[in-house]
Amino acid sequence: MPGLTATAPFPDDVPVAPLVVIDYQLLLQGDKTEIGKLWRAGTELGFWYLKNHGVEGEVNRMFDLGADSLDLPVEELMKFEQGDNGDSFGYKARGTIQTDANGTRDNVEFLNIAQDDALSWPRPTHRTYPSTVNTHMKDTVIPFVRKSMDVNYTILAIFERQLGLPRGALASLHSTEEPCGSEARCIKTPPNQSSTGVGAHTDFGTLTFLHNRLGGLQVMPSGTQKWLYIKPLFGHAVCNVGDALSIFSGGILRSNVHRVMPPPGAQAQFERYSISFFTRPRNSVILRAQREHSDMVAKAVASAPDGAFETGSTSAEWISRRIRKLRLNNRKGPETWYASMGTEHDGIKRRAGAVALAPSRPV
Ligand SMILES: O=C(O)CCC(=O)C(=O)O
Numbered sequence: 315m316p317g318l319t320a321t322a323p324f325p326d327d328v329p330v331a332p333l334v335v336i337d338y339q340l341l342l343q344g345d346k347t348e349i350g351k352l353w354r355a356g357t358e359l360g361f362w363y364l365k366n367h368g369v370e371g372e373v374n375r376m377f378d379l380g381a382d383s384l385d386l387p388v389e390e391l392m393k394f395e396q397g398d399n400g401d402s403f404g405y406k407a408r409g410t411i412q413t414d415a416n417g418t419r420d421n422v423e424f425l426n427i428a429q430d431d432a433l434s435w436p437r438p439t440h441r442t443y444p445s446t447v448n449t450h451m452k453d454t455v456i457p458f459v460r461k462s463m464d465v466n467y468t469i470l471a472i473f474e475r476q477l478g479l480p481r482g483a484l485a486s487l488h489s490t491e492e493p494c495g496s497e498a499r500c501i502k503t504p505p506n507q508s509s510t511g512v513g514a515h516t517d518f519g520t521l522t523f524l525h526n527r528l529g530g531l532q533v534m535p536s537g538t539q540k541w542l543y544i545k546p547l548f549g550h551a552v553c554n555v556g557d558a559l560s561i562f563s564g565g566i567l568r569s570n571v572h573r574v575m576p577p578p579g580a581q582a583q584f585e586r587y588s589i590s591f592f593t594r595p596r597n598s599v600i601l602r603a604q605r606e607h608s609d610m611v612a613k614a615v616a617s618a619p620d621g622a623f624e625t626g627s628t629s630a631e632w633i634s635r636r637i638r639k640l641r642l643n644n645r646k647g648p649e650t651w652y653a654s655m656g657t658e659h660d661g662i663k664r665r666a667g668a669v670a671l672a673p674s675r676p677v
């Protein structure tokens with residue numbers, strides 16, 4: 315199926331980000347060198363590849379499910395549209411969100427399936443989904459969600475230890491006893507685009523587990539003004555830290571700015587799909603540094619500007635604000651775009667600066 319397999323090679327003449335490769339099996343074995351590599355990746359770029367994660371089969375099935383679902387007639391998909399109130403779950407139609415401060419329309423569509431709806435299936439916790447999702451909930455979505463949760467919780471437990479937090483301090487903020495914003499996502503970008511797919515952003519939540527076959531994802535390393543492609547590597551996931559985890563850690567872990575551009579070179583002529591899983595905190599968790607529980611986090615907060623990492627916002631409010639402000643129907647001017655921004659942008663860390671705020675352009 316076009317876009318589902320890499321039908322053209324990733325070009326070798328575009329700038330590429332030097333992500334480290336982390337071996338998930340070594341993490342599970344408690345390998346100290348691998349844990350050290352993960353810690354450096356989490357605190358420096360905030361992105362890394364993950365190999366041997368054991369979710370390859372489920373990911374393949376999610377690519378098929380995503381393509382089948384986003385091939386449904388748009389009138390059918392529109393019955394599940396996320397709307398303008400800041401809800402994430404459901405279908406996001408093309409052209410409904412802005413990709414920069416000028417209000418440039420996006421060209422991607424996606425389907426978000428709540429972790430809670432997968433776990434409570436067949437009873438919906440949040441909402442219902444298109445028929446393709448229902449048909450494959452048991453054999454595809456639920457196994458993908460469960461395995462992705464295991465991967466992200468394993469990484470979270472490592473960061474918890476490395477940050478000097480007591481056992482369970484981060485895990486308890488992500489327990490399933492309360493609804494949360496965690497979700498699986500399939501994104502589809504049409505072929506031969508010249509404009510931005512997903513504008514510069516940080517991820518809203520804790521950890522992202524992403525699967526790409528075509529290029530297009532770009533990251534801007536901190537202290538630079540350069541967008542670098544993340545080259546898809548066969549069987550390797552791309553993982554990254556989101557805002558919530560950056561805030562919990564007092565900024566020690568980095569939630570880096572990234573965006574999705576058309577696939578580079580000959581890959582541009584194909585439809586692009588991506589599959590991701592976002593772990594996010596329980597809805598009522600307040601996004602603030604966990605400084606009472608860790609000297610390392612307390613120290614990081616002490617050296618940051620007053621009030622940094624005290625958002626006063628619950629996880630649910632944080633996500634809802636950011637999605638609401640992205641929707642073009644809610645746009646009042648450039649300030650609506652700025653209000654959609656997360657930790658790299660809104661003054662909590664002041665790292666990426668004005669560059670990430672500028673309209674996105676292909677490199
Ligand atoms: O499609 C991709 O490669 C990444 C998408 C992304 O950054 C997101 O959905 O948050």
Ligand SMILES: [Fe+2]
Nearest residue numbers: 515516517572
């Ligand atoms: Fe993202």
